[in-house]
Amino acid sequence: MSRKILHGTQKSMQWITVSLGVLTLSIVSTAINQDVRLEGRLLPAHMRGQVPWKTILPGQMEKGATAPPDTNVIIQIPDDAADMTLDVITGYRGTANRFWGYCFPQNYDPDSPKTKRQFPGKVFLSKKERNMRIEQQMNMRQNRFNTVENLNESDLNQDRYYRGAIRHQQERFVGGTSCFLMSEVPLPIGTDADDDMANSAVERDVGSDPQVADTDADGVIDGREIFFLGSNPILRDSDGDGLIDGIEDKDHDGKRDLDESDAMKWDTDEDGLCDGLCKVEKGQKLRGEDKNINGELDEGESNPILMDSDGDDILDLQEVYLCELGGGTDC
Numbered sequence: 001m002s003r004k005i006l007h008g009t010q011k012s013m014q015w016i017t018v019s020l021g022v023l024t025l026s027i028v029s030t031a032i033n034q035d036v037r038l039e040g041r042l043l044p045a046h047m048r049g050q051v052p053w054k055t056i057l058p059g060q061m062e063k064g065a066t067a068p069p070d071t072n073v074i075i076q077i078p079d080d081a082a083d084m085t086l087d088v089i090t091g092y093r094g095t096a097n098r099f100w101g102y103c104f105p106q107n108y109d110p111d112s113p114k115t116k117r118q119f120p121g122k123v124f125l126s127k128k129e130r131n132m133r134i135e136q137q138m139n140m141r142q143n144r145f146n147t148v149e150n151l152n153e154s155d156l157n158q159d160r161y162y163r164g165a166i167r168h169q170q171e172r173f174v175g176g177t178s179c180f181l182m183s184e185v186p187l188p189i190g191t192d193a194d195d196d197m198a199n200s201a202v203e204r205d206v207g208s209d210p211q212v213a214d215t216d217a218d219g220v221i222d223g224r225e226i227f228f229l230g231s232n233p234i235l236r237d238s239d240g241d242g243l244i245d246g247i248e249d250k251d252h253d254g255k256r257d258l259d260e261s262d263a264m265k266w267d268t269d270e271d272g273l274c275d276g277l278c279k280v281e282k283g284q285k286l287r288g289e290d291k292n293i294n295g296e297l298d299e300g301e302s303n304p305i306l307m308d309s310d311g312d313d314i315l316d317l318q319e320v321y322l323c324e325l326g327g328g329t330d331c
């Protein structure tokens with residue numbers, strides 16, 4: 001078989017599926033220690049020179065950096081960085097991409113004897129990587145699953161179903177440690193100085209302030225706007241309906257709950273009236289449900305999450321038309 005087919009994504013897949021034997025681990029620990037090109041000595045012959053190295057230094061973590069795909073990336077977390085989750089340090093919340101790596105403990109001595117059993121690193125796997133490995137495990141035990149059915153996720157995380165397989169071990173990333181990362185996509189890597197769930201690279205990319213948790217001061221922190229609400233962290237009223245994001249997302253948790261209007265939808269209940277107060281008819285008129293834009297259902301207002309707020313079978317917009325036709329001034 002030609003080696004030429006091992007390029008691009010296939011090459012990274014090969015790396016990701018290479019088991020975490022002592023070979024890979026010793027490459028990383030030695031690279032951290034000496035910062036020299038070692039692949040010539042340590043990689044299998046056909047892979048020499050194919051997989052580049054990149055080190056992200058503590059200062060670059062604070063500013064925000066990009067971990068390139070198909071690259072052996074070493075991440076050095078600054079000593080004074082607060083603990084971060086895998087989602088925060090990698091700036092990734094999705095399930096579509098594969099990446100994996102491992103971290104050395106604090107005060108790890110790279111000169112300590114490197115044997116397979118004594119290696120102290122802890123593995124982390126992206127959600128997709130975890131799912132694929134679970135699938136692999138299930139396929140390998142197909143016969144067994146004919147008799148053991150309906151396994152839930154906690155069953156699958158038990159040792160007896162893994163039998164020493166590589167699995168996700170690390171969720172918190174600690175200041176002063178170093179980690180290895182291999183990803184099939186570029187990842188925005190950084191620390192989260194303002195503790196808003198968005199790291200410095202993510203904030204750099206979207207233009208929010210990495211030192212201020214709620215850049216636009218609308219009540220919802222930057223990370224929740226970017227990753228959960230999908231709203232703009234530098235715009236107070238992302239959908240332009242007159243209500244600021246933190247009034248629509250009343251409890252500021254970044255999710256649209258049943259009693260909340262949609263911070264990303266101008267007219268949540270689709271009755272023709274915007275959630276807050278908006279210019280309509282070429283800017284000649286102001287109409288809306290929450291006319292004093294305070295997030296409360298006050299006297300004379302309609303409910304932005306109900307098409308027919310008072311349940312009289314006349315839709316809210318029709319009520320406004322009727323009111324206007326009748327010469328009302330506060331419709």
Ligand SMILES: [Ca+2]
Pocket residue numbers: 194196198203208209210211212213214215222
């Ligand atoms: Ca911020």
Ligand SMILES: [Ca+2]
Pocket residue numbers: 214215216217218219220221222225233
């Ligand atoms: Ca905000």
Ligand SMILES: [Ca+2]
Pocket residue numbers: 237238239240241242243244245248263
């Ligand atoms: Ca809004």
Ligand SMILES: [Ca+2]
Pocket residue numbers: 267268269270271272273274275289303304305
């Ligand atoms: Ca509406």
